[in-house]
Amino acid sequence: MQEKIRELFATLLQVGPQQVHDRTQPVDLERWDSxxxxxxxxxxxxxxxxxxxxxxxxDMYRDFGTFKSVILQKxxxxx
Amino acid sequence: MPKSxxxxxxxxxxxxAVPQGRVDNLRDHEFCPVEDRKKIVDLTRxxxxxxxxxxxxxxxxxxxxxxALLTGLGTARDSIDxxxxxxxxxxxxxxxxxCILQDRLNLRTSTAAFDVNMGCSGxxxxxxxACALLKGGGLKRVLLLAGDTxxxxxxxxxxxxxxxxxxxxxxxxxxxxxxxxxxxxELMTDGSRFQNLYVPAGGFRRPSTDQTRxxxxxxxxxxxxxxxxxxxxxxxxxxxxxxxxxxxAGFMETERLTPENVSRLFLHQANWFMNDKIAKKLKFSAxxxxxxxxxxxxxxxxxxxxxxxxHVSECGAPTGRCLMSGFGVGLxxxxxxxxxxxxxAPAIVELS
Numbered sequence: 001m002q003e004k005i006r007e008l009f010a011t012l013l014q015v016g017p018q019q020v021h022d023r024t025q026p027v028d029l030e031r032w033d034s035x036x037x038x039x040x041x042x043x044x045x046x047x048x049x050x051x052x053x054x055x056x057x058x059d060m061y062r063d064f065g066t067f068k069s070v071i072l073q074k075x076x077x078x079x
Numbered sequence: 080m081p082k083s084x085x086x087x088x089x090x091x092x093x094x095x096a097v098p099q100g101r102v103d104n105l106r107d108h109e110f111c112p113v114e115d116r117k118k119i120v121d122l123t124r125x126x127x128x129x130x131x132x133x134x135x136x137x138x139x140x141x142x143x144x145x146x147a148l149l150t151g152l153g154t155a156r157d158s159i160d161x162x163x164x165x166x167x168x169x170x171x172x173x174x175x176x177x178c179i180l181q182d183r184l185n186l187r188t189s190t191a192a193f194d195v196n197m198g199c200s201g202x203x204x205x206x207x208x209a210c211a212l213l214k215g216g217g218l219k220r221v222l223l224l225a226g227d228t229x230x231x232x233x234x235x236x237x238x239x240x241x242x243x244x245x246x247x248x249x250x251x252x253x254x255x256x257x258x259x260x261x262x263x264x265e266l267m268t269d270g271s272r273f274q275n276l277y278v279p280a281g282g283f284r285r286p287s288t289d290q291t292r293x294x295x296x297x298x299x300x301x302x303x304x305x306x307x308x309x310x311x312x313x314x315x316x317x318x319x320x321x322x323x324x325x326x327x328a329g330f331m332e333t334e335r336l337t338p339e340n341v342s343r344l345f346l347h348q349a350n351w352f353m354n355d356k357i358a359k360k361l362k363f364s365a366x367x368x369x370x371x372x373x374x375x376x377x378x379x380x381x382x383x384x385x386x387x388x389x390h391v392s393e394c395g396a397p398t399g400r401c402l403m404s405g406f407g408v409g410l411x412x413x414x415x416x417x418x419x420x421x422x423x424a425p426a427i428v429e430l431s
Contacts, residue, residue: 014114034311035122035238035240037313038312038316039119039122051359053320053356054316054356055351056318057316057320057356058313058316058321061313
């Protein structure tokens with residue numbers, strides 16, 4: 001699942017998956033701006049059928065590791 | 080600020096005006112790749128909006144709305160006691176645009192008229208001022224004009240703002256009728272975060288120069304000059320998702336309002352994704368939260384009354400208590416509740 005999240009993240013952001021690591025921050029990827037971030041969150045909500053709280057969406061803008069862990073948590077709660 | 084409850088006042092009518100000129104977010108903005116344009120429109124749901132031509136000001140739109148409102152209601156112009164003009168985009172730096180509008184609308188010279196420099200919270204701030212004039216000043220009728228031509232502040236290639244910010248003007252007639260209706264308002268301010276949404280140059284702190292007018296790629300990757308509007312999108316999202324939601328929830332709790340007993344929630348039309356999150360967080364069903372963002376965009380101080388006017392003119396006046404919340408530059412935000420039963424709204428005026 002972790003790899004699927006990374007691939008979807010890279011696809012939505014139109015960057016190479018090799019550019020995305022847990023410590024990757026918005027400042028490291030030119031395309032990961034605030035608008036693209038909300039597009040990412042929306043894309044993950046649609047793909048996985050989850051609902052991200054506004055506060056969580058803000059936290060997810062810290063780095064990819066945080067982004068991924070919020071999504072994983074959502075998926076875990078859904079089980 | 081503690082909540083202010085203004086007894087015996089009501090909103091009698093609301094009217095809106097927009098420029099005829101349309102922007103199509105999928106067709107225009109060629110600086111942005113087509114795929115990105117589609118994604119932004121999917122996210123914000125702003126398919127397009129209205130943009131004023133050079134020379135058209137917020138006051139022109141507000142005057143058109145005021146004419147439609149006063150004519151439709153049959154309200155005598157010499158019965159207006161005060162005019163409050165809320166805008167970030169006045170006609171001149173000096174004088175107050177409200178003074179010019181007093182003459183233009185043929186209001187009597189004994190009319191009090193002043194500007195309030197506010198953006199997206201502006202309608203709620205203006206409503207507070209109107210109610211205070213009615214109750215504290217003993218006036219009978221206040222004409223509240225709220226409008227902005229924000230597109231004139233934006234650089235055409237700043238994707239943070241150019242897909243969303245739009246132009247519009249409104250007029251709202253607020254009256255002291257001595258009845259049992261009331262309007263309740265609560266305002267909040269946090270100036271420590273003003274630099275998340277502002278125009279860095281062009282005022283007296285940092286006057287406009289050749290250097291500030293130079294368009295260049297800024298730290299956030301967007302193209303604009305320091306004379307253009309800057310928005311830190313993530314900080315504004317955070318502000319809206321946290322402070323604004325908490326304030327609305329707190330207001331509802333103390334006023335004993337619930338998603339069930341509130342008739343409609345009129346939110347500032349920031350963008351669909353953000354507003355949807357706010358509405359869901361507050362547990363409002365989608366049918367109680369009217370939107371105009373899809374076709375009018377985010378019109379700053381005009382967005383709440385424009386949405387009310389559109390909703391009422393299309394669907395009729397809602398029955399029961401309505402909530403309103405505006406939030407934006409300042410940072411400034413506010414919540415108000417008022418009954419809108421029987422409120423009048425003519426069709427939205429298109430100005431060429």
